[in-house]
Amino acid sequence: MPALNIGLSLFWMLFGLALVHQSVALGLGGPGGPGSGLFPLLAAILITAGGAGVLLRDLLRGVPEGELTPRFWMARGAALRVGLMVVVTTGMILVVPKLGFALSGAIGLPLLFRTIAPRSSWWFALLVGIVAAGIVHLLFAVMLGTPLPRGPLGF
Amino acid sequence: MEGTFAALAGGFAAILTPGTLYYIFVGSLIGTLIGVLPGIGPLAALSLLLPTTVALPPVAAIAMLSAIFYGSMYGGSITSILVNIPGEAASVVTCLDGHAMAKQGRAGAALGMAALGSFIAGTFGIVILTFFSPALSGFAIRLGPPEYCALMVLGLVCTILMIQGSALKGMIMIGLGTAFATQGMDVVSGEFRFTYGTIELTAGIELVAVVIGLFGVSEILSNVEQSAPGMAVKTKLRNLWPSRADWAASWAPILRGSGLGFAVGLVPGGGPVTASFLSYAAERRIAKDPSSFGKGRIEGVAGPEAANNSAVSSGMIPLLSLGIPGNAVTALLMGALIINGVQPGPMLIVDNPQIFWGVVASLYIGNVFLLILNLPLVGLWVQLLRVPYSVLFPTIVLLAMVGTYSANRNIFDLWVMLGFGVMGWFLRKLGYELAPLVLAFVLAPLLEQSLRQSMVMSPDGAMIFLARPVAATLMAVSALLLIFVAYKGRAATPKGGTT
Numbered sequence: 001m002p003a004l005n006i007g008l009s010l011f012w013m014l015f016g017l018a019l020v021h022q023s024v025a026l027g028l029g030g031p032g033g034p035g036s037g038l039f040p041l042l043a044a045i046l047i048t049a050g051g052a053g054v055l056l057r058d059l060l061r062g063v064p065e066g067e068l069t070p071r072f073w074m075a076r077g078a079a080l081r082v083g084l085m086v087v088v089t090t091g092m093i094l095v096v097p098k099l100g101f102a103l104s105g106a107i108g109l110p111l112l113f114r115t116i117a118p119r120s121s122w123w124f125a126l127l128v129g130i131v132a133a134g135i136v137h138l139l140f141a142v143m144l145g146t147p148l149p150r151g152p153l154g155f
Numbered sequence: 156m157e158g159t160f161a162a163l164a165g166g167f168a169a170i171l172t173p174g175t176l177y178y179i180f181v182g183s184l185i186g187t188l189i190g191v192l193p194g195i196g197p198l199a200a201l202s203l204l205l206p207t208t209v210a211l212p213p214v215a216a217i218a219m220l221s222a223i224f225y226g227s228m229y230g231g232s233i234t235s236i237l238v239n240i241p242g243e244a245a246s247v248v249t250c251l252d253g254h255a256m257a258k259q260g261r262a263g264a265a266l267g268m269a270a271l272g273s274f275i276a277g278t279f280g281i282v283i284l285t286f287f288s289p290a291l292s293g294f295a296i297r298l299g300p301p302e303y304c305a306l307m308v309l310g311l312v313c314t315i316l317m318i319q320g321s322a323l324k325g326m327i328m329i330g331l332g333t334a335f336a337t338q339g340m341d342v343v344s345g346e347f348r349f350t351y352g353t354i355e356l357t358a359g360i361e362l363v364a365v366v367i368g369l370f371g372v373s374e375i376l377s378n379v380e381q382s383a384p385g386m387a388v389k390t391k392l393r394n395l396w397p398s399r400a401d402w403a404a405s406w407a408p409i410l411r412g413s414g415l416g417f418a419v420g421l422v423p424g425g426g427p428v429t430a431s432f433l434s435y436a437a438e439r440r441i442a443k444d445p446s447s448f449g450k451g452r453i454e455g456v457a458g459p460e461a462a463n464n465s466a467v468s469s470g471m472i473p474l475l476s477l478g479i480p481g482n483a484v485t486a487l488l489m490g491a492l493i494i495n496g497v498q499p500g501p502m503l504i505v506d507n508p509q510i511f512w513g514v515v516a517s518l519y520i521g522n523v524f525l526l527i528l529n530l531p532l533v534g535l536w537v538q539l540l541r542v543p544y545s546v547l548f549p550t551i552v553l554l555a556m557v558g559t560y561s562a563n564r565n566i567f568d569l570w571v572m573l574g575f576g577v578m579g580w581f582l583r584k585l586g587y588e589l590a591p592l593v594l595a596f597v598l599a600p601l602l603e604q605s606l607r608q609s610m611v612m613s614p615d616g617a618m619i620f621l622a623r624p625v626a627a628t629l630m631a632v633s634a635l636l637l638i639f640v641a642y643k644g645r646a647a648t649p650k651g652g653t654t
Binding site for chain 2: 008019026027034037038045069090115146148149
């Protein structure tokens with residue numbers, strides 16, 4: 001973890017410097033007043049200086065105890081669960097324009113449910129997905145009248 | 156004074172009709188619901204419901220929309236406390252101690268204190284609005300861009316003070332929030348900044364997507380890492396009312412939060428979000444044991460919740476008295492007034508006293524409705540805790556997606572939400588706090604605007620911040636606080652860490 005912390009500090013420095021470059025290119029101002037790049041430059045300086053500060057601190061004095069989580073993955077199988085959550089959510093976002101939120105939810109939520117509770121039955125997961133997606137649809141589309149993307153079933 | 160009472164009585168007479176009371180009740184109910192639902196904030200709700208108020212009388216329309224606004228402040232704390240996901244941005248800090256209390260089996264006390272503190276502070280704000288609005292708004296309009304700029308810098312410095320971990324990492328988060336906020340078209344020059352040819356980025360990044368990603372999605376990702384996430388925290392119903400000890404600990408934070416929230420809400424740019432952050436920072440600063448904050452201190456719930464409701468009340472003063480919306484929500488309320496043929500501003504109280512005082516009276520009624528709705532319903536909200544995480548988390552993912560989409564009706568925002576969610580999950584592992592990023596993201600556009608205005612009006616550039624007494628004082632306080640943070644950080648960093 002300390003190595004990752006140092007790596008991220010280096011990234012902030014590089015990212016900040018790139019932002020400084022782009023901010024200067026946008027223009028810092030002239031007789032007419034401040035330019036579009038002045039404020040982003042201040043943000044870039046904060047990022048660069050912060051990254052450099054953390055890097056120096058870590059190299060010279062070490063990371064204060066308790067600042068980082070002890071391990072990157074907190075439990076066995078965590079990478080798989082987090083990965084599946086991200087992949088399923090990505091899939092849901094991809095299909096929302098075609099299937100709508102209700103149908104995407106009814107398909108995606110059982111997968112998310114099984115990711116968290118792998119010992120539950122698929123039937124129960126499917127039931128949870130359909131009920132939860134139905135409630136969310138009722139709340140937003142029916143009660144609040146939010147215009148949501150519709151799927152092939154008309155909702 | 157007598158004239159004010161008479162005018163207020165006229166306002167009550169105007170709204171104490173079944174129709175107007177119904178709309179205030181509906182607004183309070185929807186507001187609480189909106190606050191409870193992660194993913195949809197008051198701004199999105201007000202935007203969605205604005206067209207429905209066209210057919211209503213002006214007082215009923217503004218009363219309902221206002222009730223949604225402060226109802227969401229009440230409701231926002233519920234999700235923060237129960238599932239550690241802020242229902243709306245002003246409840247971010249309530250997560251810190253509110254959820255810790257819930258984990259200790261004291262969700263009821265936290266919820267009760269949040270509702271009662273909100274009621275006390277909201278009423279405090281309305282009373283001051285009623286009697287002192289001309290003088291207070293007169294002070295607010297004397298502040299120019301340099302003072303606003305200095306005030307917002309102070310707000311960001313206070314955020315660094317609030318950070319429990321590394322101040323340097325907090326600085327990076329503020330820089331990141333500011334950088335993200337500058338994406339899109341520069342409204343002054345018309346130039347596109349950091350859009351890289353992407354059409355979706357020309358309008359900038361949507362706040363709702365950022366907040367839901369950072370606090371909703373990242374929280375869920377952190378939780379699913381555990382191998383066997385069990386049932387959510389269970390709380391017994393007998394613990395619902397704050398104890399005498401809770402009251403003893405909370406009355407002073409509520410009073411401080413009320414005053415601080417009122418002052419912050421009065422100033423354009425300052426709103427419930429800033430008020431709650433500043434209140435938390437203040438409570439933590441003056442506590443005998445600041446390290447116990449974040450571990451279930453009721454002061455960390457009472458103060459910020461009081462502050463955000465007080466800020467909502469005082470935010471109405473510039474709108475009703477001066478016709479100046481202090482934030483996006485009051486800008487929408489102003490739009491509702493204009494749609495209904497009423498021009499907000501100094502002449503409102505003269506030309507349409509029944510509307511001005513009717514709206515003020517509706518704020519009193521709405522706060523009472525919300526207390527009645529929230530305290531008895533706290534038990535129902537606590538029932539949410541009994542829902543297993545395996546059911547709750549997937550549902551929240553869908554709620555977050557729909558809420559994020561509804562703010563702007565843009566699929567791209569869903570990608571932003573997911574991106575910020577993964578980023579937030581990763582950064583939290585490395586000790587980066589996310590709240591400073593959000594606060595900077597909210598404040599940055601206002602800060603940039605006031606900075607530019609200050610620089611344009613000054614022949615000596617940045618010297619204007621030293622030439623004006625109020626701005627100079629605020630900047631000096633910010634500088635002193637930064638020196639204090641640097642000194643404290645240096646003293647606190649142990650030698651020979653884990654490198």
